[in-house]
Amino acid sequence: MGRLTIWGVEGIGEITPQDQLGKIISDACRQEPNGPLQNNDVLVVTQKIVSKAEGRLVAIDANDPLSHKQLVEDEAVRIVRRRGDLIITETKHGFVCANSGIDLSNVERGYAALLPIDSDKSARRIRDIIGATLGVSVGVIISDTFGRPWRKGLTDVAIGVAGVAGVVDLRGTPDSLGRIMQVTEVAVADELASAAELVMGKSSGVPVAIVRGVDETWFRNSDIGELVRPPQEDLFR
Amino acid sequence: MGRLTIWGVEGIGEITPQDQLGKIISDACRQEPNGPLQNNDVLVVTQKIVSKAEGRLVAIDANDPLSHKQLVEDEAVRIVRRRGDLIITETKHGFVCANSGIDLSNVERGYAALLPIDSDKSARRIRDIIGATLGVSVGVIISDTFGRPWRKGLTDVAIGVAGVAGVVDLRGTPDSLGRIMQVTEVAVADELASAAELVMGKSSGVPVAIVRGVDETWFRNSDIGELVRPPQEDLFR
Numbered sequence: 001m002g003r004l005t006i007w008g009v010e011g012i013g014e015i016t017p018q019d020q021l022g023k024i025i026s027d028a029c030r031q032e033p034n035g036p037l038q039n040n041d042v043l044v045v046t047q048k049i050v051s052k053a054e055g056r057l058v059a060i061d062a063n064d065p066l067s068h069k070q071l072v073e074d075e076a077v078r079i080v081r082r083r084g085d086l087i088i089t090e091t092k093h094g095f096v097c098a099n100s101g102i103d104l105s106n107v108e109r110g111y112a113a114l115l116p117i118d119s120d121k122s123a124r125r126i127r128d129i130i131g132a133t134l135g136v137s138v139g140v141i142i143s144d145t146f147g148r149p150w151r152k153g154l155t156d157v158a159i160g161v162a163g164v165a166g167v168v169d170l171r172g173t174p175d176s177l178g179r180i181m182q183v184t185e186v187a188v189a190d191e192l193a194s195a196a197e198l199v200m201g202k203s204s205g206v207p208v209a210i211v212r213g214v215d216e217t218w219f220r221n222s223d224i225g226e227l228v229r230p231p232q233e234d235l236f237r
Numbered sequence: 238m239g240r241l242t243i244w245g246v247e248g249i250g251e252i253t254p255q256d257q258l259g260k261i262i263s264d265a266c267r268q269e270p271n272g273p274l275q276n277n278d279v280l281v282v283t284q285k286i287v288s289k290a291e292g293r294l295v296a297i298d299a300n301d302p303l304s305h306k307q308l309v310e311d312e313a314v315r316i317v318r319r320r321g322d323l324i325i326t327e328t329k330h331g332f333v334c335a336n337s338g339i340d341l342s343n344v345e346r347g348y349a350a351l352l353p354i355d356s357d358k359s360a361r362r363i364r365d366i367i368g369a370t371l372g373v374s375v376g377v378i379i380s381d382t383f384g385r386p387w388r389k390g391l392t393d394v395a396i397g398v399a400g401v402a403g404v405v406d407l408r409g410t411p412d413s414l415g416r417i418m419q420v421t422e423v424a425v426a427d428e429l430a431s432a433a434e435l436v437m438g439k440s441s442g443v444p445v446a447i448v449r450g451v452d453e454t455w456f457r458n459s460d461i462g463e464l465v466r467p468p469q470e471d472l473f474r
Contacts, residue, residue, distance in 0.1 A: 187390025
C-alpha cells in the first residue's frame, strides 16, 4: 500500500448562494502550493459550503434558540430518538443524525443550513467541473460531521460521493494466513472524510481537503447508497 | 493546519505470544525508508497483533463454525442485539461491537483472538519502549475494525490510546464567522485510526501505520474513557 498525503486547500472564501462551487474549488486548486491536482486525488468538500452554494439556507428567528426545530421535523422522515432538545432523525436521504443535519455554526446569524438535496449530484458536479477545467479525474466526497451511538465525540462521514468508492468489499480476499476472509466491507469514503477532517479543524475556514495516494482500484462510479443502511437491515431503528 | 502524511510500517512479521511488541515495532521503525520516527508522530497499531503478543488467543473447535460463540458471551457484560448468528455485545471495556470484538481472521486455524484486556496499557507500553529505544515522544493508538448502526461498511476506531487525545474539545472555539460554537467534540483518535486503515488494507500484513503532521496540541495524557460513552448517557442501549 502507498503513502497517503492530506492537506487543506487554502483561499476558499465565504461561499454565497449562486456561487459556482466547482469553479471556486478549481481556481483554488490551481494556486495549490503543493502542485496541481493529479488524477486519482480525492477532494473532500464539507457540506456547509455545498449547502451555501446551493441556496440551502433558511431564515430562522435569531432570538429563539429553538426556532430551527420545526425545520428539523420538516426535513425528517422519522424521529429516531428524542431527549430534551436533542432530536435524532432519519433524513429524506436515509442518514440518521442529530437535527436532520441542520446546523447553525459557520452560518450567518438568523439562518440555518439544511443538507444538500442530493449530495451525490453535488459531488458529481464538482468532479465534472474539475475535470473540465483542470483536465484531471478526481474522486469527490461531500462530508458532514455526525455523532454516533456508544462512542463519544463526532467524526466526519461521507454524505455524497462521485468517482470514488463508498465501500470497498474485501470479502473473499485471502487474509495474511492465506485463508478466505469472511466479511470485510470497509467504508473507505467515511474513512477518507474522517482523515480529511484532521486537517480542516472546525473553525479554521478550510472547507476542502485533498487526499493524495488513495488506492487506484477505489476509483469508480459510486453513490451514497453504498453507505446508507436500509431501515429493514438495521438492528437499531 | 498542516499537512498529514500516513504510511504503513513494513517488516513486521507474524507476532507470537511473548513477543516484545514495542521492541519489534521500534526495530521496524528504525528501518523506515521514510526516515526515523519523530516527536509527535502517531503510531496506529492494529488490535490483532497486540492480542497475539499478549497471549489473548484461545483454542476453539476448528470444525465448528459457532465454537467461539460461548467466548463472545463470556467476554460480554451485555447482549445489545442478536439476530441469527450476529451478536452485538457490550464488552467489559465498554465497547459495543459484533462478537465482543473476537475474531478469527488473520489468526491460526483453531484459535480465536480476544481483545486485549487493557488496550490503554498496551498503548502506553509501546509508547514507553519507543521513547526508551528511539528517544522520541509519540502518540500510540490501538485500533480495531467495528461496524456501526445506520451505515454500511466497517471503519477502524481506537480501542486504546497513549500520549494523544481521544477527543479534542472545540467547544467555545469561535467559528469562521467569529461566533462561539456550541458543541464540537471531535473524536480525533477514531479519525486517526480510520485514516491509518486506508494504508493498511485488511489482508496485506501491514499492522502498524505512522501518521505524521498531527496537530501538536493534541499530544497529552489520555485514555479510552474519552471515547466510550457510558450506558446511562446513551440513547441506543
